Amino acid sequence: MVAATPEWVRLGLVAGGVATVAIAGIFIAGVRLFPTAPRQSDQQFDGDGRRRGEIREYLDSIGERYVEDHALDAESVAFYLPARDVAITFDPRTFYRLGETETHPVLVEYEMPSVNLGYRLPFVTPEPERDRDRREQYQREMAESGGDHRPTRDAYETLGVPTTASETEIRTAYRNRVKEVHPDHGGDEEAFRRVQEAYATATQ
Missing domain, CATH: 3.40.960 (Endonuclease; Chain A)
Structure with a gap:
Protein backbone atom coordinates (compact mmCIF):
# COMPACT_ATOMS: atom_id res chain seq x y z
CA MET A 1 0.00 0.00 0.00
CA VAL A 2 2.94 2.32 0.77
CA ALA A 3 4.31 1.63 -2.70
CA ALA A 4 0.98 2.70 -4.17
CA THR A 5 1.11 6.05 -2.36
CA PRO A 6 2.04 8.86 -4.74
CA GLU A 7 5.52 10.31 -4.39
CA TRP A 8 4.24 13.81 -3.60
CA VAL A 9 2.15 12.49 -0.67
CA ARG A 10 5.17 10.72 0.84
CA LEU A 11 7.28 13.87 0.46
CA GLY A 12 4.52 15.94 2.09
CA LEU A 13 4.32 13.60 5.08
CA VAL A 14 8.09 13.63 5.55
CA ALA A 15 8.23 17.43 5.24
CA GLY A 16 5.36 17.81 7.72
CA GLY A 17 7.07 15.53 10.23
CA VAL A 18 10.37 17.40 9.90
CA ALA A 19 8.60 20.76 10.34
CA THR A 20 6.75 19.51 13.44
CA VAL A 21 9.96 18.28 15.06
CA ALA A 22 11.72 21.56 14.21
CA ILE A 23 8.94 23.70 15.70
CA ALA A 24 8.81 21.56 18.84
CA GLY A 25 12.59 21.90 19.20
CA ILE A 26 12.40 25.69 18.84
CA PHE A 27 9.62 25.85 21.43
CA ILE A 28 11.54 23.71 23.95
CA ALA A 29 14.72 25.73 23.41
CA GLY A 30 12.78 28.98 23.88
CA VAL A 31 11.27 27.79 27.16
CA ARG A 32 14.70 26.82 28.48
CA LEU A 33 16.48 29.94 27.26
CA PHE A 34 13.70 32.40 28.23
CA PRO A 35 11.82 30.95 31.20
CA THR A 36 8.56 32.61 32.16
CA ALA A 37 8.91 34.87 35.18
CA PRO A 38 7.07 33.48 38.19
CA ARG A 39 3.63 34.99 38.68
CA GLN A 40 3.33 37.52 41.41
CA ASP A 148 -20.17 78.66 53.89
CA HIS A 149 -21.70 75.78 55.87
CA ARG A 150 -24.35 74.91 53.29
CA PRO A 151 -22.77 71.47 52.60
CA THR A 152 -23.33 70.53 56.27
CA ARG A 153 -26.98 71.63 56.18
CA ASP A 154 -27.47 69.66 52.96
CA ALA A 155 -25.97 66.59 54.62
CA TYR A 156 -28.48 66.73 57.49
CA GLU A 157 -31.32 67.20 55.01
CA THR A 158 -30.16 64.19 52.98
CA LEU A 159 -30.20 62.04 56.11
CA GLY A 160 -33.56 63.46 57.15
CA VAL A 161 -32.46 64.75 60.56
CA PRO A 162 -32.33 68.25 62.08
CA THR A 163 -28.99 70.02 62.45
CA THR A 164 -29.35 69.53 66.22
CA ALA A 165 -29.41 65.71 65.86
CA SER A 166 -27.15 63.72 68.14
CA GLU A 167 -24.47 61.37 66.85
CA THR A 168 -26.71 58.40 67.67
CA GLU A 169 -29.64 59.92 65.74
CA ILE A 170 -27.39 60.63 62.75
CA ARG A 171 -26.06 57.07 62.79
CA THR A 172 -29.57 55.58 63.02
CA ALA A 173 -30.80 57.80 60.18
CA TYR A 174 -27.80 56.81 58.08
CA ARG A 175 -28.43 53.09 58.56
CA ASN A 176 -32.10 53.51 57.63
CA ARG A 177 -31.28 55.57 54.54
CA VAL A 178 -28.64 53.06 53.42
CA LYS A 179 -31.22 50.29 53.54
CA GLU A 180 -33.54 52.38 51.38
CA VAL A 181 -31.07 53.42 48.68
CA HIS A 182 -28.49 50.61 48.56
CA PRO A 183 -28.13 49.32 44.96
CA ASP A 184 -28.33 45.71 46.18
CA HIS A 185 -31.84 46.48 47.41
CA GLY A 186 -32.96 48.10 44.18
CA GLY A 187 -31.76 51.56 45.13
CA ASP A 188 -29.96 54.15 43.06
CA GLU A 189 -26.14 54.24 42.95
CA GLU A 190 -26.04 58.04 42.92
CA ALA A 191 -28.45 58.33 45.87
CA PHE A 192 -26.38 55.77 47.78
CA ARG A 193 -23.22 57.81 47.17
CA ARG A 194 -24.96 61.00 48.36
CA VAL A 195 -26.08 59.31 51.58
CA GLN A 196 -22.52 58.10 52.24
CA GLU A 197 -21.12 61.57 51.66
CA ALA A 198 -23.83 63.13 53.82
CA TYR A 199 -23.00 60.83 56.72
CA ALA A 200 -19.29 61.59 56.41
CA THR A 201 -20.03 65.34 56.37
CA ALA A 202 -22.54 65.27 59.24
CA THR A 203 -20.18 63.34 61.50
CA GLN A 204 -17.07 65.43 60.86
Missing part, protein backbone atom coordinates in the same frame (compact mmCIF):
# COMPACT_ATOMS: atom_id res chain seq x y z
CA SER A 41 0.92 36.67 44.17
CA ASP A 42 -2.69 37.38 43.34
CA GLN A 43 -2.92 38.98 46.76
CA GLN A 44 -0.89 41.92 45.48
CA PHE A 45 -3.64 42.77 43.02
CA ASP A 46 -6.53 41.69 45.19
CA GLY A 47 -8.86 44.55 46.07
CA ASP A 48 -9.98 42.77 49.21
CA GLY A 49 -6.38 42.44 50.37
CA ARG A 50 -5.73 46.13 49.73
CA ARG A 51 -8.82 47.22 51.65
CA ARG A 52 -7.94 44.93 54.53
CA GLY A 53 -4.48 46.44 54.70
CA GLU A 54 -5.91 49.97 54.85
CA ILE A 55 -8.39 49.01 57.57
CA ARG A 56 -5.67 47.30 59.60
CA GLU A 57 -3.56 50.43 59.34
CA TYR A 58 -6.45 52.62 60.46
CA LEU A 59 -7.46 50.41 63.41
CA ASP A 60 -3.84 50.18 64.51
CA SER A 61 -3.50 53.97 64.28
CA ILE A 62 -6.40 54.47 66.72
CA GLY A 63 -5.27 51.63 69.01
CA GLU A 64 -8.38 49.51 68.49
CA ARG A 65 -8.09 45.75 69.09
CA TYR A 66 -9.59 43.58 66.34
CA VAL A 67 -9.93 40.01 65.08
CA GLU A 68 -9.92 39.19 61.37
CA ASP A 69 -12.22 36.74 59.58
CA HIS A 70 -14.38 36.29 62.64
CA ALA A 71 -17.44 33.99 62.70
CA LEU A 72 -20.42 35.80 64.17
CA ASP A 73 -24.05 34.65 64.26
CA ALA A 74 -23.49 32.26 61.34
CA GLU A 75 -21.84 35.08 59.39
CA SER A 76 -18.17 35.67 58.65
CA VAL A 77 -16.99 39.26 58.98
CA ALA A 78 -13.71 40.76 57.79
CA PHE A 79 -12.99 42.49 61.13
CA TYR A 80 -14.56 42.21 64.56
CA LEU A 81 -13.92 44.64 67.41
CA PRO A 82 -14.62 42.53 70.52
CA ALA A 83 -14.43 45.39 73.02
CA ARG A 84 -17.12 47.28 71.06
CA ASP A 85 -19.16 44.40 69.58
CA VAL A 86 -18.70 45.98 66.15
CA ALA A 87 -18.43 43.95 62.94
CA ILE A 88 -16.81 45.38 59.79
CA THR A 89 -17.82 43.69 56.55
CA PHE A 90 -17.53 44.16 52.80
CA ASP A 91 -20.71 42.14 52.16
CA PRO A 92 -24.03 44.06 52.08
CA ARG A 93 -26.01 40.90 52.85
CA THR A 94 -23.97 40.26 55.99
CA PHE A 95 -24.41 43.92 56.94
CA TYR A 96 -28.21 43.68 56.73
CA ARG A 97 -28.40 40.34 58.55
CA LEU A 98 -26.27 41.58 61.43
CA GLY A 99 -28.43 44.70 61.59
CA GLU A 100 -31.08 42.51 63.23
CA THR A 101 -28.70 41.47 66.04
CA GLU A 102 -27.11 43.23 69.01
CA THR A 103 -23.85 43.58 67.09
CA HIS A 104 -23.32 46.89 65.30
CA PRO A 105 -22.39 46.16 61.66
CA VAL A 106 -20.32 48.56 59.56
CA LEU A 107 -20.39 48.22 55.77
CA VAL A 108 -17.20 49.19 53.94
CA GLU A 109 -17.45 49.54 50.18
CA TYR A 110 -14.30 48.74 48.21
CA GLU A 111 -14.05 52.27 46.86
CA MET A 112 -14.49 53.96 50.25
CA PRO A 113 -11.32 55.67 51.54
CA SER A 114 -10.19 54.10 54.81
CA VAL A 115 -10.17 57.54 56.44
CA ASN A 116 -13.99 57.47 56.30
CA LEU A 117 -14.17 54.30 58.40
CA GLY A 118 -13.92 56.41 61.54
CA TYR A 119 -17.13 58.21 60.57
CA ARG A 120 -19.03 54.93 60.48
CA LEU A 121 -17.82 53.40 63.71
CA PRO A 122 -20.44 53.74 66.48
CA PHE A 123 -18.03 55.25 68.99
CA VAL A 124 -15.82 58.29 69.23
CA THR A 125 -12.48 57.53 67.62
CA PRO A 126 -9.17 59.29 68.17
CA GLU A 127 -8.20 61.39 65.20
CA PRO A 128 -5.08 60.11 63.43
CA GLU A 129 -2.49 62.79 62.80
CA ARG A 130 -2.95 62.70 59.02
CA ASP A 131 -6.71 63.22 59.42
CA ARG A 132 -6.15 66.09 61.83
CA ASP A 133 -3.93 67.78 59.25
CA ARG A 134 -6.65 67.38 56.61
CA ARG A 135 -9.33 68.74 58.95
CA GLU A 136 -7.22 71.76 59.86
CA GLN A 137 -6.59 72.44 56.19
CA TYR A 138 -10.33 72.20 55.51
CA GLN A 139 -11.07 74.61 58.36
CA ARG A 140 -8.52 77.09 57.00
CA GLU A 141 -10.07 76.88 53.54
CA MET A 142 -13.55 77.39 55.01
CA ALA A 143 -12.37 80.44 56.95
CA GLU A 144 -10.74 81.91 53.84
CA SER A 145 -13.90 81.35 51.77
CA GLY A 146 -16.18 83.00 54.31
CA GLY A 147 -17.26 79.81 56.07
